[in-house]
Amino acid sequence: MNDTGRGMIDFARQFMPALETATTTVREAGRLEGRRVGVALTLEPKTACLVEAVASLGAEVAVFGSGHSTKGDVVEALTGSGVSVFAEEGAAPDRVAELRDRFIDTRPEYLCDDGATIVRRMHGERRDVLADLRGVAEETTSGVRPLRVMEAEGALMVPCVAVNDARTKILFDNVYGTGQSVVMAVLDATNMQMSGKVVVVLGYGMVGKGIASAARALGARVTVTEIEPVQALAAFHDGMRVGRLSEAVCDADFVFTATGVGHSLTAHHVTDMKDGAVIAVGGAGPPEFDPSIGPDLTESGEVRPKVRSYETAAGKTVFVVADGYCANTSAGEGNPIEIMDLSLALQLRALDFLAMGDLSPGVHLLPRHIEDEVALSQLEAVGIQIDQPTQDQIRAAKSW
Amino acid sequence: MTGAAERSRIADPDLAPGGHRAIDWARRHSPVLDGFVRRMVDDDSLRGRRVAIVVHLEAKTAFLATVLADAGAHVVVAGSNPWTTRDDVAAALVERGIEVHSSRRSSTEVWESDLMAVADTEPELIIDDGAELTVRISRDRPDLYSRLQGVSEETTTGVARLRQLEEAGRLPMPAIAANDAACKHMFDNRYGTGQSTIQAILQLTNRRLPGMRVVIVGYGWVGRGIATYVHNLGGRVIVVELDPVKALEAHSDGHEVSGLRGALSGADLVITATGGMRAIGQTHFDSIAPHAMLANAGHHDLEIDVPALEAVASSSEEIRPGVTRYQLDGDRPVFVLSGGALVNIAGGLGHPIEIMDLSFSVQAMGCHLLARGGLPAGVHPFPLELDHEIAIAKLESRGITLDRPDPTQRDTLGGLLDLTVDGGEDE
Numbered sequence: 001m002n003d004t005g006r007g008m009i010d011f012a013r014q015f016m017p018a019l020e021t022a023t024t025t026v027r028e029a030g031r032l033e034g035r036r037v038g039v040a041l042t043l044e045p046k047t048a049c050l051v052e053a054v055a056s057l058g059a060e061v062a063v064f065g066s067g068h069s070t071k072g073d074v075v076e077a078l079t080g081s082g083v084s085v086f087a088e089e090g091a092a093p094d095r096v097a098e099l100r101d102r103f104i105d106t107r108p109e110y111l112c113d114d115g116a117t118i119v120r121r122m123h124g125e126r127r128d129v130l131a132d133l134r135g136v137a138e139e140t141t142s143g144v145r146p147l148r149v150m151e152a153e154g155a156l157m158v159p160c161v162a163v164n165d166a167r168t169k170i171l172f173d174n175v176y177g178t179g180q181s182v183v184m185a186v187l188d189a190t191n192m193q194m195s196g197k198v199v200v201v202l203g204y205g206m207v208g209k210g211i212a213s214a215a216r217a218l219g220a221r222v223t224v225t226e227i228e229p230v231q232a233l234a235a236f237h238d239g240m241r242v243g244r245l246s247e248a249v250c251d252a253d254f255v256f257t258a259t260g261v262g263h264s265l266t267a268h269h270v271t272d273m274k275d276g277a278v279i280a281v282g283g284a285g286p287p288e289f290d291p292s293i294g295p296d297l298t299e300s301g302e303v304r305p306k307v308r309s310y311e312t313a314a315g316k317t318v319f320v321v322a323d324g325y326c327a328n329t330s331a332g333e334g335n336p337i338e339i340m341d342l343s344l345a346l347q348l349r350a351l352d353f354l355a356m357g358d359l360s361p362g363v364h365l366l367p368r369h370i371e372d373e374v375a376l377s378q379l380e381a382v383g384i385q386i387d388q389p390t391q392d393q394i395r396a397a398k399s400w
Numbered sequence: 401m402t403g404a405a406e407r408s409r410i411a412d413p414d415l416a417p418g419g420h421r422a423i424d425w426a427r428r429h430s431p432v433l434d435g436f437v438r439r440m441v442d443d444d445s446l447r448g449r450r451v452a453i454v455v456h457l458e459a460k461t462a463f464l465a466t467v468l469a470d471a472g473a474h475v476v477v478a479g480s481n482p483w484t485t486r487d488d489v490a491a492a493l494v495e496r497g498i499e500v501h502s503s504r505r506s507s508t509e510v511w512e513s514d515l516m517a518v519a520d521t522e523p524e525l526i527i528d529d530g531a532e533l534t535v536r537i538s539r540d541r542p543d544l545y546s547r548l549q550g551v552s553e554e555t556t557t558g559v560a561r562l563r564q565l566e567e568a569g570r571l572p573m574p575a576i577a578a579n580d581a582a583c584k585h586m587f588d589n590r591y592g593t594g595q596s597t598i599q600a601i602l603q604l605t606n607r608r609l610p611g612m613r614v615v616i617v618g619y620g621w622v623g624r625g626i627a628t629y630v631h632n633l634g635g636r637v638i639v640v641e642l643d644p645v646k647a648l649e650a651h652s653d654g655h656e657v658s659g660l661r662g663a664l665s666g667a668d669l670v671i672t673a674t675g676g677m678r679a680i681g682q683t684h685f686d687s688i689a690p691h692a693m694l695a696n697a698g699h700h701d702l703e704i705d706v707p708a709l710e711a712v713a714s715s716s717e718e719i720r721p722g723v724t725r726y727q728l729d730g731d732r733p734v735f736v737l738s739g740g741a742l743v744n745i746a747g748g749l750g751h752p753i754e755i756m757d758l759s760f761s762v763q764a765m766g767c768h769l770l771a772r773g774g775l776p777a778g779v780h781p782f783p784l785e786l787d788h789e790i791a792i793a794k795l796e797s798r799g800i801t802l803d804r805p806d807p808t809q810r811d812t813l814g815g816l817l818d819l820t821v822d823g824g825e826d827e
Contacts, residue, residue: 007719176610193752195591217632336608
């Protein structure tokens with residue numbers, strides 16, 4: 001019995017009122033009882049609360065977590081509680097691959113996926129278990145993207161709910177959760193000061209917007225680089241400097257990538273950076289920062305925990321946090337509890353929505369009433385009441 | 401120097417490699433200490449002088465020690481707190497030939513004996529934190545105390561203690577109030593504590609700051625810094641102050657200002673920053689909202705009266721590392737972070753390196769000034785011109801140069817007042 005992991009799970013649960021409400025709602029529906037559910041999200045205390053909630057509904061739960069973001073204390077706390085755990089903190093890639101396949105061997109009917117990692121494998125080398133899969137709830141922007149590509153190509157064989165795209169998720173998790181926790185994780189890893197620093201943020205999607213505003217809140221001067229004109233204009237209106245990446249990186253103290261797309265930042269850019277610049281990823285992880293493209297970069301060791309140095313041919317040194325994995329989960333504890341309360345409540349509601357069995361193969365959004373119910377459950381828990389429209393307002397809104 | 405290892409008391413010499421890396425990292429982010437200060441102190445005034453450094457012993461402090469040692473001083477180091485020493489950094493310092501008496505989580509008795517071991521090296525100059533070493537030498541080593549040539553002091557609390565000694569006629573040597581330097585308190589106390597306190601609280605608890613109702617008790621430099629960071633990151637700030645001018649300042653800064661009891665009853669997070677003791681004590685516990693978290697950012701470990709809380713709680717448990725839950729009235733849990741000790745140091749990495757670059761530059765220059773001699777006994781302010789030079793060096797390290805005032809920009813209307821006596825004012 002590991003007390004640290006158990007304590008952390010219990011601490012988190014106290015600040016997850018929306019998950020509690022969702023658990024009650026889904027229990028009353030009774031659709032997940034006896035079902036095989038796989039959870040392949042970052043395995044830390046909040047996810048453990050979801051896992052235990054699903055198990056409490058009478059489902060058979062299997063859990064998978066990657067090597068770089070799994071918290072060992074949580075694995076220990078979950079092990080032996082009737083949940084099958086396929087995760088080890090710090091596991092090497094080979095071992096992670098083995099654990100992943102053993103997780104897939106449990107033949108989940110419903111799956112909470114992160115980055116569409118598992119569902120893609122089940123449409124590829126592990127088609128043997130695809131027939132049992134009835135639905136997938138996808139957590140991230142980086143996972144919804146390939147699912148939409150699969151759908152467009154006619155390759156997607158199961159209904160998938162884009163939990164990521166729910167307003168109650170993307171407006172909070174991606175902006176406040178990832179934005180703030182990525183910046184904080186980098187400061188924790190480096191012991192550096194943020195005020196007065198020049199920060200470059202690649203990508204002004206929801207995560208990039210969150211990173212940029214957290215860095216600015218801490219006193220940094222922020223430049224945003226974008227390829228989408230509308231996003232760039234949004235950054236401009238938020239008071240950020242906007243410029244081209246090749247120029248912006250030259251005087252950056254910190255460079256955060258938040259594109260969710262591979263090869264966004266490469267050794268070409270590193271060559272132009274200042275000596276001592278710090279690189280961190282807030283998006284999808286490798287190869288979002290790809291040191292293999294461009295002039296030679298030599299990895300020169302871990303200078304402190306979670307910080308590795310690279311040397312350019314010209315003798316400059318830059319530092320990469322958490323080996324280019326998403327910094328908040330790899331160098332920290334991930335998104336704040338109350339943020340994951342929303343996201344994981346939506347995950348649970350999505351599993352239930354999928355279990356209704358009405359959806360065809362393809363990518364689906366969560367219905368608006370579910371987004372609203374989850375938002376309301378957290379508002380109520382913090383003692384906030386909101387107004388209802390009057391009949392006059394409803395009539396006015398529907399008239400032309 | 402030979403024999404630093406034999407003379408030292410540290411936890412484990414084998415930890416040195418990690419300590420070297422930490423010191424090198426601190427050096428990389430300390431351009432003022434590594435540049436301007438290094439050049440200024442390299443004038444032989446520190447050569448052969450015995451300098452004691454008693455400050456929280458981690459990488460930034462260690463780098464300060466190496467800069468003074470490189471200038472020729474015989475440096476001896478101990479931690480200013482029995483809990484905060486980094487053993488790997490201590491080991492690395494010893495490998496670099498610097499004598500250290502410190503280990504993490506030592507008992508109070510061992511810590512006291514470490515300070516006395518430093519005293520026994522008969523330091524001429526002290527870089528002190530909370531005047532911990534100075535006060536002990538004055539009490540226990542009167543012969544040595546009379547031979548001390550100077551003290552440079554890091555904190556508000558320590559400066560107050562030195563002034564008490566001075567008023568009592570018991571400060572026979574010059575002391576520099578390093579804390580009062582602009583390059584120290586305006587940055588260290590405000591931005592340093594502000595950023596690192598929030599960072600430590602979020603790391604310890606994994607909670608969400610936006611929307612959180614954060615009560616800040618005390619609106620001095622530290623409280624102001626914390627309030628700014630909380631506000632900027634989306635928290636709702638409620639300030640509690642006793643000083644009417646500071647309360648008005650908080651109000652004018654756009655913060656809600658309230659009495660303590662009312663504030664506590666709606667709090668998600670309470671941060672004390674008063675510099676006093678028992679800012680939250682026995683009589684306030686009834687008012688604390690269920691699930692509120694209590695953290696201290698001030699000097700005293702007793703700003704939150706944790707022993708009194710322990711006494712009234714029906715149970716207590718460390719539910720996460722650094723987070724202790726106290727059950728009040730059976731079912732009202734409140735959480736204390738890092739046992740009520742300074743949360744940014746006890747629960748985090750302490751101040752950012754760049755901030756300590758400024759603070760320790762002030763300390764090093766204060767020590768250098770004392771080494772050069774000529775100051776009378778008493779507490780002295782840090783010289784303004786040195787404050788300016790440190791600020792300029794920091795700005796230059798960031799690639800910023802300043803304009804010089806143009807003579808035509810001077811206010812000449814002063815002439816209308818006809819106050820000129822002997823026309824001696826220069827341009």
